Amino acid sequence: MTGTPQVRPLQGDDPERLGSYRLIGRVGAGGMGRVYLGRTVSGRLVAVKTLLAEGEVAESDRRRFAREVALARRVTGVFTVSVLDADADGPRPWMATEYVPAPSLAELVRDGGALSPAAVRWIAAGMAEALVDLHRAEIVHRDVKPGNVLLPLTGPRLIDFGISHALDLTRTSLTLGTIAFTSPEQARGEGSTPASDVYSTGATLFxxxxxRPPYEPGADAFRLLARVQQAEVSLTGLPPDVDDLIRPLLHLDPAARPTPADLLAAFERRPTGGSELLPTAWTSLIRSHHDYVPPVSPADHGSGGPGPADLKADGSRPADLKADGSRPADLKADGSRPA
Incomplete structure (x- = not known):
């Protein structure tokens, strides 16, 4: 098990600051953007996303980023992440969002194994609420997959609206997202709708x-794409207790899939539990992310207050740390007591 988040050191082409946020390290990267772990003056951790660009940022990329910021600001639900600040017009466009110190569902399955049906239903309820919030704001995520759902013990958080599109946009010819979790209509290059997010949610829950994804293993990308286009799923091994939940989400016809509101209504009739349903391996991984201490940089010293080594991953102070950053006299710097 990996246990802690992967925060890579800043490299030569990485900025040390974006806006008022001091950057600590890289936490993710994609084809068009890079995500950093940053810190406010008061010590709060944030996620800061910026465009990858050599030299001057192309105007088309700047417009795309500005649209992403605008879409992300429209989402305010408790199962997504909030935008804290942004600058789409600066030399290097950036957006700061709430930092969620939690592993993704992809990491948890990889390192902790599959879930019980009851735990799957709990996560499904949270994902349905996130989609209700998104679709109410007339946003289609277009890339729902295990890697884009973080799981703190308070419930799943849907992230990464980098390829989300408002429903009134017309650019529908792109097939985006991870093939095994994309919808048939996206795989065929057709327009995405809220029902496309529902299909991807079904694949994620499976x-x-x-x-494993809901397709026969071993196919190359082209064969897998052909299967996804026709929703040729292989549901062998799906537990009966979640068959009624997941199978309808994977229907070839978007109109035949339940809506997120339909799912929530079903969960109201049959309430789910909470994080107590998760296996020990999962809760251990989640807690290790929450308690992760970011690496210390030279800029963190001499500030007169608690530095990164003194704060937990959510920016809070350990119980033994005083407000001025000092510790009780009978404790050592690591919080342990002398022998």
């Missing part, structure tokens, strides 16, 4: 319940 992955949680079985440890």
């Amino acid at each position: 992955h949680l319940a079985t440890g």
Whole structure:
């Protein structure tokens, strides 16, 4: 098990600051953007996303990023992440969002195994609420997958709206997202709708319940794409207790899939539990992310207050740390007591 988040050191082409945020390290990267772990003056941790660009940022990329910021600001639900600040017009466009110190569902399945049906239903309820919030704001995520759902013990958080599109946009010819979790209509290059997010949610939940995507293993990308286009799923191993939940989400016809509101209504009739349903391996991984201490940089010293080594991953102070950053006299710097 990996246990802690992967925060890579800043490299030569990485900025040390974006806006008022001091950057600590890289936490993710994609084809068009890079995500950093940053810190406010008061010590709060944030996620800061910026465009990857050599030289001057192309105007088309800047417009795309500005649209992403605008879409992300429209999402305010408790199962997504909030935008804290952004600058789409600066030399290097950036957006700061709430930092969620939690592993993704992809990491948890990889390192902790599949889930019980009851735990799958709990996560499904949270994902349904996230989609209700998104679709109410007339946003289609277009890339729902295990890697884009973080799981703190308070419930799943849907992240990464980098390829989300408002429903009134017309650019529908792109097939985006991970093939095994994309919808048939996206795989065919057709327009995405809220029902596309529902299909991807079904594929994600299947992955949680079985440890694999809902297609026969071993196919190359082209064969897999052909299967996804026709929703030729292989549901072998799907536990009966979640068959009624997941199978309808994977229907070829978007109109035949339940809506996120339908799912929530079903969960109201049959309430789920909470994080107590998760296996020990999962809760251990989640807690290790929450308690992760970011690496210390030279800029963190001499500030007169608690530095990164003194704060937990959510920016809070350990119980033994005083407000001025000092510790009780009978404790050592690591919080332990002298022998």
